[in-house]
Amino acid sequence: xxxxxxxxxxxxxxxxxxxxxxxxxxxxxxxxxxxxxxxxxxxxxxxxxxxxxxxxxxxxxxxxxxxxxxxxxxxxxxxxxxxxxxxxxxxxxxxxxxxxxxxxxxxxxxxxxxxxxxxxxxxxxxxxxxxxxxxxxxxxxxxxxxxxxxxxxxxxxxxxxxxxxxxxxxxxxxxxxxxxxxxxxxxxxxxxxxxxxxxxxxxxxxxxxxxxxxxxxxxxxxxxxxxxxxxxxxxxxxxxxxxxxxxxxxxxxxxxxxxxxxxxxxxxxxxxxxxxxxxxxxxxxxxxxxxxxxxxxxxxxxxxxxxxxxxxxxxxxxxxxxxxxxxxxxxxxxxxxxxxxxxxxxxxxxxxxxxxxxxxxxxxxxxxxxxxxxxxxxxxxxxxxxxxxxxxxxxxxxxxxxxxxxxxxxxxxxxxxxxxxxxxxxxxxxxxxxxxxxxxxxxxxxxxxxxxxxxxxxxxxxxxxxxxxxxxxxxxxxxxxxxxxxxxxxxxxxxxxxxxxxxxxxxxxxxxxxxxxxxxxxxxxxxxxxxxxxxxxxxxxxxxxxxxxxxxxxxxxxxxxxxxxxxxxxxxx
Ligand SMILES: Nc1nc2c(c(=O)[nH]1)N[C@H]1C(S)=C(S)[C@@H](COP(=O)(O)O)O[C@H]1N2
Ligand SMILES: [Mo]
Numbered sequence: 001x002x003x004x005x006x007x008x009x010x011x012x013x014x015x016x017x018x019x020x021x022x023x024x025x026x027x028x029x030x031x032x033x034x035x036x037x038x039x040x041x042x043x044x045x046x047x048x049x050x051x052x053x054x055x056x057x058x059x060x061x062x063x064x065x066x067x068x069x070x071x072x073x074x075x076x077x078x079x080x081x082x083x084x085x086x087x088x089x090x091x092x093x094x095x096x097x098x099x100x101x102x103x104x105x106x107x108x109x110x111x112x113x114x115x116x117x118x119x120x121x122x123x124x125x126x127x128x129x130x131x132x133x134x135x136x137x138x139x140x141x142x143x144x145x146x147x148x149x150x151x152x153x154x155x156x157x158x159x160x161x162x163x164x165x166x167x168x169x170x171x172x173x174x175x176x177x178x179x180x181x182x183x184x185x186x187x188x189x190x191x192x193x194x195x196x197x198x199x200x201x202x203x204x205x206x207x208x209x210x211x212x213x214x215x216x217x218x219x220x221x222x223x224x225x226x227x228x229x230x231x232x233x234x235x236x237x238x239x240x241x242x243x244x245x246x247x248x249x250x251x252x253x254x255x256x257x258x259x260x261x262x263x264x265x266x267x268x269x270x271x272x273x274x275x276x277x278x279x280x281x282x283x284x285x286x287x288x289x290x291x292x293x294x295x296x297x298x299x300x301x302x303x304x305x306x307x308x309x310x311x312x313x314x315x316x317x318x319x320x321x322x323x324x325x326x327x328x329x330x331x332x333x334x335x336x337x338x339x340x341x342x343x344x345x346x347x348x349x350x351x352x353x354x355x356x357x358x359x360x361x362x363x364x365x366x367x368x369x370x371x372x373x374x375x376x377x378x379x380x381x382x383x384x385x386x387x388x389x390x391x392x393x394x395x396x397x398x399x400x401x402x403x404x405x406x407x408x409x410x411x412x413x414x415x416x417x418x419x420x421x422x423x424x425x426x427x428x429x430x431x432x433x434x435x436x437x438x439x440x441x442x443x444x445x446x447x448x449x450x451x452x453x454x455x456x457x458x459x460x461x462x463x464x465x466x467x468x469x470x471x472x473x474x475x476x477x478x479x480x481x482x483x484x485x486x487x488x489x490x491x492x493x494x495x496x497x498x499x500x501x502x503x504x505x506x507x508x509x510x511x512x513x514x515x516x517x518x519x520x521x522x523x524x525x526x527x528x529x530x531x532x533x534x535x536x537x538x539x540x541x542x543x544x545x546x547x548x549x550x551x552x553x554x555x556x557x558x559x560x561x562x563x564x565x566x567x568x569x570x571x572x573x
Pocket of ligand 2: 394446447448449534535
């Protein structure tokens, strides 16, 4: 429908109520087996298995030898492996602890699967914030091709549906709803767990109170490695190695997972210099992944040890809360694992059958938190020498004779159309826009897929444009319409709050790194809005509309990716 101002929005209203792999916008494309770069060369992580096996075997031989030496014997006699302090009053496993232990596993499984899915959207990890191709230390994708246009979306890989949640290539919108919603439940469970540990005496099991724990743990490790199981009584207390392992999982790894997760948010990274300096998104993302690796390693060894050290009693402890040696703990434990396995099996099919349900539940759980983060004006700027040598790009270029002709003539005839609920609608050339006001900023870009890059942007501050057109009272939203289409057809667009557009760094950019904005990066105009993820920075802007309400646009969710890829509207995390 043509607007009073003569602008045809051409937004797609095509609803996809369910997804199957044949109608998903991004056809399947496999990555490669994970690789790690060490000494400038890429090694398959399969070598880790070989190395691990050799390491374990050597450790075993060494420990057997050491325990036969007089010194080794004396060490193990002196440090038997138990924490020094007796544990008065702590015995057995109360019901809350057993349930929280179980829920923790249930949540972890879903969080890990959705997390791996998010990783697969940019299947590379870096220690530098520029994400320069070739500088990654981990990848499960081929080197970035240089012989063709390769967008960040081209880089995403498909995962098997049983592993990734939901597995499809570039299904990060759905994966994020799972990851963040279950995170909330997991954090609530963990906070409750820690509170109850300290409200009772149970913390004494987990928290070492003497440095001797390291010597005691070394003794346990030695005995385990020599396959001489120490005499333990987990009903009364953990041995020192267990204590350290459980302590590290609860009090180190879990908080680190939270911290490195939050540090990846644009609203935080572009606001807090401390986070941006010490824990920028790529460090945070790499550490977040290493924490996952640690959790997985822990779960595997933990389960192996439960079985190696008397599984019937161990399972009675943690499932039934009894110190018996009958089969009930094993039976109920397997039933509990069966429930988790069933949840595992239905998570992907459910997500594909009811994508909008996943989005709505996620929105209800975490929507408010991402909205809260819009309070902050992201003011952080970087120095010239921090500008990234390579900047990833994304999005489908506008096609067609009208746009091509504009490019040919250097956008000399381009007019930005500003309309909607304003006192003074405008049609502005690039020169007129520039005359309204010009600002430059060196900021970091955060794509939802995981990569970042720093660039200098020059253009007209949105606040200046807003003052120029004078929105009517009641205007709360600003929509940006691209010349280009989205991946599924229909015009690419996105909506921002008027408040966000008043931030110092909300900019209609027509320069990048001191040069006219290249077409690939959004010429004639692209938006910068630094507390939001990259997909909200509309490129190739043709028109801007001021609105009281945006629900009449497209599918009513406030943007192309919100409508078609189930992304959240408040993209601050
Ligand atoms: N018109 C349009 N604008 C778009 C997109 C798109 O697909 N179409 N992709 C967005 C996404 S997902 C990102 S991360 C940034 C990428 O900006 P860059 O190509 O300059 O790095 O552009 C955003 N703007
Ligand atoms: Mo993006």
